[in-house]
Amino acid sequence: MSATWYECKVKYRKIDENGVQKVVTEPYLVDAISYTEAERRINEEMAAYVSEEFKITNIKFANYSEIHPFEKADRWFKSKVALVAYDEESGKERKTNIYLLVQANDVKEAYDNTLHAMQNTMGDYTIPAIAESPIMDVFPYFSGEEADLEALEKFNAVKASKLEIQEMEDSLDFEEAVDEFVIEEDIDS
Incomplete structure (x- = not known):
């Protein structure tokens, strides 16, 4: 079964990087089976993040x-x-x-x-x-099932991971690979 996504716009007070409190309206995406469930789910999710009052200003189907x-x-x-x-x-x-x-x-x-x-x-x-x-x-x-819990934890871990720049080195030389192939071919013959 594929997911049905709803974009929910939520209006609330937020403290910006300068420490000033301002009212913002931000869009969030929830997986739900109806507009009613999308409203319930965004209320639950936002209650965990926003300590003050918030208002859902719009819910629409996301394509x-x-x-x-x-x-x-x-x-x-x-x-x-x-x-x-x-x-x-x-x-x-x-x-x-x-x-x-x-x-x-x-x-x-x-x-x-x-x-x-x-x-x-x-x-x-x-x-x-x-x-x-x-x-x-x-x-x-x-x-709420255990398999879903593992999938949700993996989704959230990937989503929340931070950027680290790492360089990868190519350790296999083309000529070495060809030589190994030729040696294996001679052994098989």
Whole structure:
């Protein structure tokens, strides 16, 4: 069963980086089966984060096919992916657009993360657009079962991880790999 996502706008008082208290309206994403459940879920989630009064100003259906959190990323990006299908009767290409919400630190990383999310796709596709999303946080559904608890903990751990830059070194030389292949081939003969 696929998730149905609702974008909920929440208005509340927030202390900014200068220590000044101001009223903000921020969008959040919740997985729910109806508008009523989305309202209940955002109330529960926000009660844990906001100590003062808050108001839900809008709830609307969010057209995301998939949500992909990535480690060490702090912003959400909306990726438009055009799935390409060839219509044999008319001889034309037909494109169907889907939208992914991917977590990244910048647009280039969002593009790379979108490619990673689409790596097991069998058909052709293009990525015509990627834009930073105003979504502040994502709250997936949790049924209370133990398997769901592990999945939720993994989702939240990936979503909350911090950026660390590490360089990877290529330890296998091409010529060494060819020599190993040739030696194995000689042994088998």
